[in-house]
Amino acid sequence: MKRQNVIPLSTDEAPPIIVELVYQMKIKDVMTTEVVTAAKHDTLRSVQQLMRARSISGVPIVEGRRLVGIVSVDDVLTALDNGYIDDEIQDHMSRNVIVLEEDMPLSFAIQYYEKYSYGRFPVLGRNRMLSGIITSRDIIVALLIRLDREFEKLERQLGKRPLELHGTLRQQFATRRYDFEHAGRASTEIKKILKERSVDTKTVRRATVAAYELEMNQVLHSLGGTISLQLSAAAITIQADDIGPGINDVDDALQEGYSTATEWIRSLGFGAGMGLPNARRVADEFRIHSSSQGTHAMATIYLQEGHGEGIGTGSAS
Amino acid sequence: MKVSELEALLDGRWVHAGGREQEVSAGFTSDLLSDVMANAPENSVLVTIQAHKNTVAVAGLAGIVTLVICSNRPVPDDMRAAAEQEGLGILTTALNQFETSGRLYRRLHAE
Numbered sequence: 001m002k003r004q005n006v007i008p009l010s011t012d013e014a015p016p017i018i019v020e021l022v023y024q025m026k027i028k029d030v031m032t033t034e035v036v037t038a039a040k041h042d043t044l045r046s047v048q049q050l051m052r053a054r055s056i057s058g059v060p061i062v063e064g065r066r067l068v069g070i071v072s073v074d075d076v077l078t079a080l081d082n083g084y085i086d087d088e089i090q091d092h093m094s095r096n097v098i099v100l101e102e103d104m105p106l107s108f109a110i111q112y113y114e115k116y117s118y119g120r121f122p123v124l125g126r127n128r129m130l131s132g133i134i135t136s137r138d139i140i141v142a143l144l145i146r147l148d149r150e151f152e153k154l155e156r157q158l159g160k161r162p163l164e165l166h167g168t169l170r171q172q173f174a175t176r177r178y179d180f181e182h183a184g185r186a187s188t189e190i191k192k193i194l195k196e197r198s199v200d201t202k203t204v205r206r207a208t209v210a211a212y213e214l215e216m217n218q219v220l221h222s223l224g225g226t227i228s229l230q231l232s233a234a235a236i237t238i239q240a241d242d243i244g245p246g247i248n249d250v251d252d253a254l255q256e257g258y259s260t261a262t263e264w265i266r267s268l269g270f271g272a273g274m275g276l277p278n279a280r281r282v283a284d285e286f287r288i289h290s291s292s293q294g295t296h297a298m299a300t301i302y303l304q305e306g307h308g309e310g311i312g313t314g315s316a317s
Numbered sequence: 318m319k320v321s322e323l324e325a326l327l328d329g330r331w332v333h334a335g336g337r338e339q340e341v342s343a344g345f346t347s348d349l350l351s352d353v354m355a356n357a358p359e360n361s362v363l364v365t366i367q368a369h370k371n372t373v374a375v376a377g378l379a380g381i382v383t384l385v386i387c388s389n390r391p392v393p394d395d396m397r398a399a400a401e402q403e404g405l406g407i408l409t410t411a412l413n414q415f416e417t418s419g420r421l422y423r424r425l426h427a428e
Binding site for chain 2: 181201274281
């Protein structure tokens, strides 16, 4: 049977802007909160009438706000075929309901449509109570609205982009919040590019430290962002731009040992409060600006002799 | 010393034996990845208990040759796969960081 509800969107390999969106958007931003429900002592016929009246294809069964089962249009058709449409719901409902949670990223819902052949997923909120329901239509509509906005933004930015300088290389990488799977990829690529262009080892190390710390800072503390490399004959510039929520006190964040990281981040060996200080230390020039709209940091390392002497990485012997 | 000598020196077991013929000239002990990133010397052995994939990324970036995971912490499959890709070795040992560092220090400074 052809799977009808699969959303043909890869949550890893789609263009970065889409991947970012499906990780940024939460299930609760997309789900329908007015859920049509029934109780387990109602009859299947009452569910059939509900489905017809409200043009829906699945009805969660609840006790209070607690989800106890679900009845789909298939269940109703089977009941009609087999003549038990006047039975109570509890005798025929599916009890093993696959659910989503409202704080999960939207990517989970998309992946669920690939894994399970259901048309809809009930969504649980705090205390595991039913808080909404999500269909593939909800997802597609929400994505279209967001994409429309993103495209408008992109078009505005394209108009403003300065011309590329002759001989300057630019490369940009996206980061995502808590995406430890891909954390370090931007810095690894940047290191490779610099090595390929025969930048000396010490300078590569300094640029790598700056790139890595700025990248991890985004993965650990921002909602996502980009790391950009700009390489000219005179300097390497690593620029980090994220979309928020911003650093409360930049001066605090630049002090060694200051950290807002949670316990589990620390248990992975991150969040020791050395990130931004490290990035600043290895750079010849370091600028950072932060607001609730996002944090923008720039680390510049000079390539020409006479600049930046005496600034080591600590490993320099 | 050569990477291949670490197994006997630390009573360890290779989870992934990468770059066995490479020369190790220094060691570095830390569980804070930013510390490793900032301060670990090139061509060194990293002594740590951080058995996860991100440690491999940091080691690759910092030019570390081999990771020694102490106290027999289990190494997840994706960490081993990352090490294979980076060409790094991973050795596990029952020794803790202190004991491991001590043996390494003695050996490297005897040279």
